[in-house]
Amino acid sequence: MARAIHKLSARGSEALTAVGRHSDGGGLYLSISANGGRRWVFYYKWQGKQREMGLGSAREITLKRARDLAADARKSISQGIDPLAKKAADAKAVELEAKAKPVPSFGEAADRLIESIEGEFRNKKHRDQWKMTLGDTYCASIRHTPTNELTTEDILGVLSPIWRPKQETASRIRGRIERVWDAAKARDPDKSRWTVNPALWRGNLEHVLGKRTKLQRGHHAAMPWREVPAFFQKARGFESSSQLALAFLISCASRSGEIIGAIWSEFDLAKKIWTIPAGRMKAGREHSVPLSDTALSILAEMAKIAPGDADRHSAFVFPGAKKGRPLSTMALTMRMRALNAGHFTAHGFRSSFRDWCGDATHFPRELAEHALAHIIGNAAEQAYRRSDALEKRREMMNAWAQFLTTEPH
Structure with a gap:
């Protein structure tokens, strides 16, 4: 049975x-x-x-x-x-x-890694930066090479031309190449095909490329803070979307992307606060900007230039030439050139603001860093995220606005 x-x-x-x-x-x-x-x-x-x-x-x-x-x-x-x-x-x-199975090329491995870590990116811009830096813009010479066959010389071929003029970019690319190589090795069942990661810094590239400087501002050239009021008043005196956007950027010490992506629903004009959502911030954390009367007057002028937009919450505050599209970052660069300041950058005004805070005022360093939406040390960070911190920053931004609008001597 x-x-x-x-x-x-x-x-x-x-x-x-x-x-x-x-x-x-x-x-x-x-x-x-x-x-x-x-x-x-x-x-x-x-x-x-x-x-x-x-x-x-x-x-x-x-x-x-x-x-x-x-x-x-x-x-x-x-x-x-x-x-x-x-x-x-x-x-x-x-x-x-x-x-x-053959080891994937560096390009294939890079694309696969970017797809697998999708959740780590703060926003679309952050993802696009990874794709651009690991794409043909910088890595064209290695994208078709099997990842396990990359050599230190191959990596140097990518990094050496940009190590001095673009150290921050080069350092990020090196770290990303290292991560792509490690990820490709982790996926391969045959570890015998792999040796030492050619993009390693310690004990490898550090002996060839040399140490990075502590701070490199060459690609964010900043206007000396004493020269900013005259420039601001010149920018403020012409009513165009791009020029007013530049003036607003200076008055708020904000990043270009925060300005050109701003929509009306982010602003509480009655409370004089601009709240930028986490998805649009570099640090991935919501940031509140206290608005001075100078900044509010710029918004009022933009409402006059595009009167219909001010009533539509989802409309861009600084619209571009195409309907429903914001200004391009290049628009601010072109406006800087038109105002004979093309040797400086719009982003550099954040450094100008920081230098003014340190050289001409008694506002605490941590307060200035928080105004710039920088991540600061734990104890100080908690102190300046209290409910009264916004009013302290409001006082600082009002002083900055007064400085900007005072006639130069």
């Missing part, structure tokens, strides 16, 4: 808690250990000896799947094949097949 099979039910097997083996028939058992472990096991005799083959954790393998695996094992026995030997052979075949 054939042995009964399928003795257990799905719900019943899940309810079992007694330590020991619980038979489903046909050699299949649910094994429960003293520490609560639950696994499926197939017992059979091979050449007169009792053998045991694990089928996997009961938390991952369903009863139905365990029965299918047990049925495959019984079929192998009927064909004169040892199920354990077949399992080992199948695993070896899968391993050899994986090892036979």
Whole structure:
């Protein structure tokens, strides 16, 4: 008489808690250990000896799947094949097949990594920066090379031309290349094909490229703070979207992207506060900007230039030439050039503001850093995120506005 099979039910097997083996028939058992472990096991005799083959954790393998695996094992026995030997052979075949696959090119590995870490990016701009820096703009010479064949010389070919003029960018690219290489190696079952990461800094590139300078502002050239009022008043005196955007950027000490992406719903004009959502901030954290009367007057002028936009919460405060689109960052650069200040950058006005705070005022350093939405030390950060911090920053921004609007001597 054939042995009964399928003795257990799905719900019943899940309810079992007694330590020991619980038979489903046909050699299949649910094994429960003293520490609560639950696994499926197939017992059979091979050449007169009792053998045991694990089928996997009961938390991952369903009863139905365990029965299918047990049925495959019984079929192998009927064909004169040892199920354990077949399992080992199948695993070896899968391993050899994986090892036979070519290592992806650096470009393929980079694209795959960017896709896999999608959740780490603060916003679309952050993701686009990764794609650009690991794309043809900087890495064209290595994108078609198998990742495991990259050499230190290959990495130097990417970094050396930009290490001095663009150290911040070069440093980020180096770190990203290192991460792409590590990720590609982690995915490869054949680690013997890999040596040492050629983009490593310590003990490797540090001996060739040399140390970075502590701060490099060459690509964010800042106007001396004493010259800013005259420039601000010149920018303030012309009613165009791009020029008023530049004046607003200076008055709020904000980043270009924060300005050109601003929409009317972010502003509470009655409370004189501009709240920038976390998704638009570099640090990924919501930031409130207290608005001076000078900044409010610029917003009032923009409402006159585009009167319909001020009533539409989702409309851009500084609209571009195309309907429904904001200004481009290049628009601010072009306006700087038109005002004979093309050797400075719009972003540099943040440094001008910071220097003014340090050289001409008694406002605490931490307050200025918080106004710039910089992440500061834990204790100081907590102090300047209290409810009264906004009013302290309001006092500072009002003083900045007064400085900007005072006639130069």
